[in-house]
Amino acid sequence: MPEFNAPLRDMRFVLHEVFNAPKLWARLPALADTVDGDTADAILEEAAKVTGNLIAPLNRSGDEEGASWHAGQVRTPAGFKEAYSTYIQGGWVGLSGNPAYGGMGMPKMLAVQFEEMLYAANSSFALYSALSSGACLAIDAHASEALKQLYLPPMYEGRWAGSMCLTEAHAGTDLGIIRTRAEPQADGSYRISGSKIFITGGEQDLTENIIHLVLAKLPDAPAGPKGISLFLVPKIHVDANGNLGAANAVSCGSIEHKMGIKASATCVLNFDGATGWLIGEANKGLAAMFTMMNYERLSIGIQGIGCAENSYQNARTYARERIQSRSPAGPVAKDKIADPIIVHPDVRRMLLTMKAMTEGGRAFASYVGQQLDLAKFADQPHERHNAEALVALLTPVAKAFFTDTGLDSCVLGQQIFGGHGYIREWGQEQLVRDVRIAQIYEGTNGIQALDLLGRKVVGNGGVALRLFTGEIRDYAYLPGAAYAAELLDAVQRLEDLSDWLREQAAQNPHAVGSACVEYLQLFGYVAYAYLWARMAQVAEHKRSEDDGFYGAKLATARFYFSRMLPRILSLEQSIRAGSASLFGLDAEHF
Numbered sequence: 001m002p003e004f005n006a007p008l009r010d011m012r013f014v015l016h017e018v019f020n021a022p023k024l025w026a027r028l029p030a031l032a033d034t035v036d037g038d039t040a041d042a043i044l045e046e047a048a049k050v051t052g053n054l055i056a057p058l059n060r061s062g063d064e065e066g067a068s069w070h071a072g073q074v075r076t077p078a079g080f081k082e083a084y085s086t087y088i089q090g091g092w093v094g095l096s097g098n099p100a101y102g103g104m105g106m107p108k109m110l111a112v113q114f115e116e117m118l119y120a121a122n123s124s125f126a127l128y129s130a131l132s133s134g135a136c137l138a139i140d141a142h143a144s145e146a147l148k149q150l151y152l153p154p155m156y157e158g159r160w161a162g163s164m165c166l167t168e169a170h171a172g173t174d175l176g177i178i179r180t181r182a183e184p185q186a187d188g189s190y191r192i193s194g195s196k197i198f199i200t201g202g203e204q205d206l207t208e209n210i211i212h213l214v215l216a217k218l219p220d221a222p223a224g225p226k227g228i229s230l231f232l233v234p235k236i237h238v239d240a241n242g243n244l245g246a247a248n249a250v251s252c253g254s255i256e257h258k259m260g261i262k263a264s265a266t267c268v269l270n271f272d273g274a275t276g277w278l279i280g281e282a283n284k285g286l287a288a289m290f291t292m293m294n295y296e297r298l299s300i301g302i303q304g305i306g307c308a309e310n311s312y313q314n315a316r317t318y319a320r321e322r323i324q325s326r327s328p329a330g331p332v333a334k335d336k337i338a339d340p341i342i343v344h345p346d347v348r349r350m351l352l353t354m355k356a357m358t359e360g361g362r363a364f365a366s367y368v369g370q371q372l373d374l375a376k377f378a379d380q381p382h383e384r385h386n387a388e389a390l391v392a393l394l395t396p397v398a399k400a401f402f403t404d405t406g407l408d409s410c411v412l413g414q415q416i417f418g419g420h421g422y423i424r425e426w427g428q429e430q431l432v433r434d435v436r437i438a439q440i441y442e443g444t445n446g447i448q449a450l451d452l453l454g455r456k457v458v459g460n461g462g463v464a465l466r467l468f469t470g471e472i473r474d475y476a477y478l479p480g481a482a483y484a485a486e487l488l489d490a491v492q493r494l495e496d497l498s499d500w501l502r503e504q505a506a507q508n509p510h511a512v513g514s515a516c517v518e519y520l521q522l523f524g525y526v527a528y529a530y531l532w533a534r535m536a537q538v539a540e541h542k543r544s545e546d547d548g549f550y551g552a553k554l555a556t557a558r559f560y561f562s563r564m565l566p567r568i569l570s571l572e573q574s575i576r577a578g579s580a581s582l583f584g585l586d587a588e589h590f
Contacts, residue, residue: 002059002060002310002314002426002427002428003052003056003313003314004051004052004056004059004120004121004310004313005048005052005313006044006047006048006051006052006117006120007309007313007362008044008045008048009549010359010362011044011113011116011362012041012044013535013538013549013553014113014362014363014366014535015040015109015110015113015366016037017538017542018363018366018531018534018535018538019109019366019367019370021037021040021107021109021110021366021370022035022036022037022040024109024370024373024374025107025373028373028374028377028378028379029377029379030105030376030377031105031107031373031377034099034105034106035106035107035110040110043095043106043110043114044110044113044114046090047092047113047114047117047118048117050086050087050090050092051117051118051120051121051122052117052121054083054086054087055083055087055118055121055122055125055126056120056121056122057079058077058079058080058083058122058125058263059121059122059123059124059125059427059430060424060425060427060430061077061078061079062076062077062079062080062122062124062125062262062263063124063260063262063263063430063434064077064424065077065078065263066262066263067124067204067255067262067263067264067265068255069203069252069254069255069265072203072251072252072253073203073205073252074203074204074205074252074255074265074267075205076204076205076206076263076265077263080125080206080263081205081206083125084125084128084158084206084207087129087158088129088157088158088159091104091156091157091158092114092129092158093129093132093133093136093155093156093157093158094133094136094155094156094157094158095110095111095114095133096108096110096111096133097133097136097140097152097156098136098140098152101140101148101149101152101153101156102152102153102156102157103136103152103156107369107373107377108369108370108372108373108376109366109369109370109373110369111369112298112302112365112366112368112369113362113366115130115299115302115306116302116305116306116309116362116365117306118130118306119302119303119305119306119307120305120306120307120309120310121306121310122263123260123261123264123303123306123307123434123435124261124262124263124264124434125263125264126303126306127200127201127261127264128161128201128204128206128264129158129161130296130299130300131161131162131163131164131200131201131296132155132158132160132161132162132201133162133295133299134162134164134292134293134295134296134299135155135162135163135164135211135213135292136152136155136156136162137291137292137295138213138230138279138288138289138291138292139151139152139155139162139211139213139232139279140152141288141291142230142279142280142288142291143232143277143279143280147232147277147279150238150240150242151211151232151234151238153242154208154209154242155211158207159207159208159209160207160208160209160210160211161201161204161206161207161209161210161211162201162210162211162212162213163199163200163201163202163210163211163212163213163269164199164200164213164289164292164293164296165196165199165202165212165213165214165215165233165269166178166196166215166289166293167196167197167198167199168180168194168195168196168197169195169197173443173444173447175215175225175228175286176223176224176225176226176227176228177224178194178215178216178217178228179194179217180192180193180194180195180196180214180215180216180217180271181193181194181216181217181218181219182216182217182218182229182231182276182278183219184218184219185275188277189275189276189277190216190231190275190276190277190278191273191274191275191276192214192216192231192233192250192271192273192274192275192276193271193272193273193274194216194271195253195268195269195270195271196214196268196269196271197268197269198256198266198441199212199266199267199268199269200264200265200266200267200441201264201265201267202252202265202266202267202268202269203235203252203255203265203267203269204265208236208244209234209235209236209238209244210234210235211232211233211234211235212232212233212234212235212250212269213230213231213232213233213279213289213292214230214231214232214233214271214276215228215229215230215231215285215286215289216228216229216231216276216285217229218282218283221282221283222283225286226283227283228283228285228286228289229278229280229282229283229284229285230278230279230280230285230286230288230289231276231277231278231279231285232276232277232278232279233248233250233271233274233275233276233277234248234275235247235248235250236248237275248274248275249271249272249273249274249275250269250270250271250272250274251269251270251272252267252268252269252270253267253268253269253270254267254268255267255268256268258437259433259436259437260430260432260433260434260435260436260437261433261434261437293442293443294391294395296442297395297396297398297399297442297443297448298365298368298395298398298399299442300399300403300438300441300442301365301398301399301400301401301402301403301438302365302402303402303403303406303435303438304361304402304403304404304405304406304407304435304438305358305361305362305365305402305406306406307406307409307410307431307434307435307438308354308357308358308361308405308406308409308410308413308435309358309362310427310431311354311409311410311412311413311414311428311431312351312354312355312358312409312413314413314426314427314428315350315351315354315412315413315416315417315428316342316351318341318416318417318420319340319341319342319347319351319416320340320342321340322340322341323336323337323338323339323340323341324338324339324341325338325339325341325344326338326339326343327339327343327344328344328345329343341416347416349563350412350413350415350416351412351416352556352559352563353408353409353412353563353564354409354412354413355556356532356556356559356560356564357405357408357409357528357564358409359535359553359556360528360531360532360560361401361402361405361406361528363528363531363532363534363535364398364402364527364528364531365398365402367394367531368390368391368394368395368398371387371390371391371394372387372391373387374386374387375387375388375391386467389463389464389467390464390467390468392456392464393452393456393457393464393465393467393468394468394527396443396448396449396451396452396456396520397448397452397520397523397524397527399442399443399445399448400439400445400448400449400452400520400524401520401521401523401524401527402438403435403438403439403445404439404445404521404524405524406435406438407432407435407436407438407439410428410431410432410435411432413428413431414428414429414431414432445517445520446516446517448520449516449517449519449520450512450513450516452516452519452520452523453501453512453515453516453519453520454505454512454513454516457498457501457502457519458501458502458505458512461502462498462499462502465494465495465498466495468527469491469494469495471530472487472491472526472530473488473491475487475530475533475534476488476491476533480537481533481537482533482534482536482537482540482557483529483532483533483536483557483561484533486529486533486561486565487529487530487533490525490526490529490565490568491526493522493526493568493572494522494523494526494568497519497522497572497575497576500576501515501519501575504578508578508579510579510582510583511578511579513579514578514579514582515575515579518571518574518575519571519575521567521571522568522571522572522575525564525565525567525568525571526565526568528560528564528565529560529561529565532556532557532560532561533557535553535557536553536554536557539551539553539554539557540554
């Protein structure tokens with residue numbers, strides 16, 4: 001049976017040694033009295049126990065049984081309800097929530113490490129609380145004080161859950177054409193009518209109540225995205241004292257039968273004049289919802305890292321134990337009839353690719369978490385502004401690159417198992433199925449690429465890009481910077497290509513759409529190179545303390561720069577080929 005053990009040593013390395021997170025927290029007043037290095041380590045240790053011992057054992061059984069629907073009610077797989085009850089006793093839903101309403105107030109840099117553990121252990125289970133955390137963030141940022149006081153405490157406790165209701169059968173990415181309507185009532189509430197699909201955790205048996213955040217249009221709303229408002233719609237009515245009353249007019253029409261994450265209920269929700277409350281300003285709901293969506297995009301990106309880590313751990317163990325053939329250099333395990341497959345070059349290529357991309361992703365996720373903490377807690381306006389710009393730039397990269405490479409890593413892990421990778425009991429095929437959705441939901445990766453190149457690079461003249469590349473250049477020019485020459489070359493290529501694409505976009509309406517996916521991939525490899533250089537520099541300085549960890553880190557960095565980063569050369573060539581070849585075929589000839 002597959003096992004998962006949180007990679008605590010590497011997580012502590014990233015937090016303490018690469019980013020010196022406790023020093024950052026100490027200078028941010030909102031965090032200085034909340035968390036230090038010892039507190040962070042204690043939280044990670046406890047999180048490792050919860051995810052490894054409580055949640056991971058339900059992963060395969062949850063996949064086998066799946067969530068089920070009957071007469072509007074959803075039942076989660078055996079063991080989920082009991083595990084969720086234990087899980088929320090630890091306050092995990094409110095880990096980074098606002099302390100004013102019962103959250104723990106922990107920094108995002110710490111929360112991303114926990115989220116990785118949770119997705120690695122059981123992606124289906126993780127989604128129930130991930131949506132709640134995102135809904136809390138949107139309510140905290142945009143709702144009235146009365147709504148926050150009423151709804152946030154039980155949501156942070158985990159007694160109530162949250163959902164995000166955007167998609168309709170005819171309106172996915174193009175939310176401007178949604179049909180769900182909101183009719184204002186005399187008491188200040190609204191009657192919400194319409195149907196939403198693909199609603200993660202829209203119905204379940206884990207919590208007393210579910211708080212739906214619903215996009216809808218008012219009767220006099222402008223056409224398109226500028227006419228969307230956001231509403232809070234509870235499954236069960238709540239009185240002024242927080243007591244539950246009668247059921248609201250919202251029902252689950254069915255759940256989807258999916259390729260993966262089968263224990264996560266993906267629901268069709270019908271709102272039949274349900275009572276709701278406006279969040280934020282009328283006709284500005286999309287901006288408010290993006291607070292939640294951007295959180296979820298980073299979270300779903302981390303799903304890619306978590307699944308890849310789980311796959312890597314089990315593939316590594318298998319490769320050390322499975323014996324087949326002899327090493328090309330001669331017998332290694334001379335006392336056995338064959339050598340373990342880890343001696344073979346191609347198996348090592350696969351394992352090192354998984355290791356390099358997963359550890360690079362973990363560091364990059366922590367970097368984005370650092371920017372989120374600075375954007376929220378920094379004293380200086382310019383520091384907050386720069387961090388906000390970096391978060392906007394890097395969120396689509398994190399979502400898409402983490403999940404693209406996460407799927408690649410899970411497929412490699414399955415491949416290392418050979419025929420056993422195709423068999424359910426080994427767990428690798430489930431990871432491939434579970435992680436595949438991460439490239440699709442919360443905005444497909446193609447949409448993330450369009451956002452990155454079209455809005456964040458071309459649209460604003462590359463201001464945020466230069467902020468990021470400037471930071472990389474500043475690092476590369478420091479004395480003792482690792483892989484400085486390689487970094488400077490990669491950054492120059494990224495900047496030159498970005499300038500060229502801005503010129504092309506001014507002349508060719510297809511320039512952005514034809515280049516954006518490969519551009520995001522190239523951007524991701526350059527960003528990982530920056531983080532791998534920083535990790536390699538720390539590891540080089542710590543070699544005298546080495547227990548094997550730092551040497552392995554340096555060896556993996558060498559692999560990344562020699563075998564992974566050069567992929568940007570072919571990506572650049574493909575991008576510069578332009579869009580003409582995409583339109584050389586008439587539609588009827590496809």
